[in-house]
Amino acid sequence: MWKNWSSCSELFYITDGISRFWVYCQVPLLPPLVANKIKQHNLHGLLVIGGFEAYECVIELAEARDQYCELCIPIIMIPATISNNVPGTDFSLGADTALNEIVQILDKIKQSAMGTKRRVFVVETMGGFCGYLATMSGLAGGADAACIYEEPFTIDDLRQDVVHLRAKIADNVQRGLILRTEYANKNYTSGFEAYECVIELAEARDQYCELCIPIIMIPATISNNVPGTDFSLGADTALNEIVQILDKIKQSAMGTKRRVFVVETMGGFCGYLATMSGLAGGADAACIYEEPFTIDDLRQDVVHLRAKIADNVQRGLILRTEYANKNYTSQFIHQLYAEEGKRT
Structure with a gap:
């Protein structure tokens, strides 16, 4: 029987996606509240559509079945997230579309470099902590490297990428492409966060003489929010x-x-x-x-x-x-x- 979930808004925010569901998953009393709603509306099953946060919610409900008999109903989850990070699934709804869009954009970016020399593009993809989009689009788009959270990278790895790009450009391949997933590393970023890091380093020069070296920042963020600049790369x-x-x-x-x-x-x-x-x-x-x-x-x-x-x-x-x-x-x-x- 179809039920109107608008009356359950204190628990679910279905129409805005599972990102809103995640907030309520942090409430310790979620299982009893859900059990109460299931009993109140005489539900015979739950169909949950969402990403990793929704998966965690389903697991939490399943583990609470011993305490709440109302939760002993079929609970089915349909993975729907561009991050493609739901355990036990190969593909999520939306991930393939996002991947196709990224690859098309990468093709356009590379086409924009035709006829020019020595251009390296750094592209940040969505996907949270999951490197699926960055990895697969990097393979499809012929990227030189993909920086992802699952494979921690250091400044030495970035130096190796620079060496590779130098050799590539010296060999008459005049463009390069680096991909990075959005939460790949909290320190090696770009944009406003990088600006804050530079300021922090500059303010620490009185304590560490090693930091008294030229520090140049090139703004690269679609947000175009780096102070003191008019335009950022990518904006x-x-x-x-x-x-x-x-x-x-x-x-x-x-x-x-x-x-x-x-x-x-x-x-x-x-x-x-x-x-x-x-x-x-x-x-x-x-x-x-x-x-x-x-x-x-x-x-x-x-x-x-x-x-x-x-x-x-x-x-x-x-x-x-x-x-x-x-x-x-x-x-x-x-x-x-x-x-x-x-x-x-």
């Missing part, structure tokens, strides 16, 4: 990709009516990508961390979109950077517009 490429995707999204709405798209961009707390792609893509609004917004601001956007659609402009576009607001998430904005749109 322009990311911006171009987002604008192209926005164009495709708007084209998909041609011939339809009353469609509003809510798009979340990467960039952490920096609103560069959301702002610039919003300008280039003709967005109606961009929600960013640097400009705090309230529910009243979102209501004003709803009023604007209503007036726009009433004036025969049948589509809207709202951008939001990933950490714009911890409460007004993309899912919240989507639900707000979906509900308010019923009154148009």
Whole structure:
């Protein structure tokens, strides 16, 4: 029997993915709460869709069966994560699509280097602590190296990569490609974290004379959030990709009516990508961390979109950077517009 899970929102946040489920997995009383909901709604099975965090939740529920008979029901998990890190499975929903996208982007990056000399690209993939995407896309894209969490690397390993790239370029192969998964190493990073490391080293020069050497930082982050710089390596490429995707999204709405798209961009707390792609893509609004917004601001956007659609402009576009607001998430904005749109 189908049950409406909206009444179980204190336990599950199904529509926003398992990333929200993970928060509740940390609550010690999760099994009794779930058992109570199962009994209350007379459920005869659980179908869990998600990644590693969801897997941990399922294990926790299974281990609590001796204490709660309500949990002695079939529990099936469908792995759905681009990280492809669910134990006991070969592939997860979304992983192959993400891999194909990365390989296509790598092809475009390499094509952009045609006709130029001595260019090395450092590309960071998603996937958390799992190196599946970086490894497989590195194999498919002909990368020179892939830095992943499962195979710890040191500064000597990075030096060896530099030696390899030097020899490669000296042998008239004029481009190189290095991949890194996002949590491969907390120290060997790029972008704002690297900037903080450089500052820390500079401030320690009074204590360690060995640090009194030239330290140069090359900003490389799609977030474009390194202080004292105008552009970071990778930011322009990311911006171009987002604008192209926005164009495709708007084209998909041609011939339809009353469609509003809510798009979340990467960039952490920096609103560069959301702002610039919003300008280039003709967005109606961009929600960013640097400009705090309230529910009243979102209501004003709803009023604007209503007036726009009433004036025969049948589509809207709202951008939001990933950490714009911890409460007004993309899912919240989507639900707000979906509900308010019923009154148009």
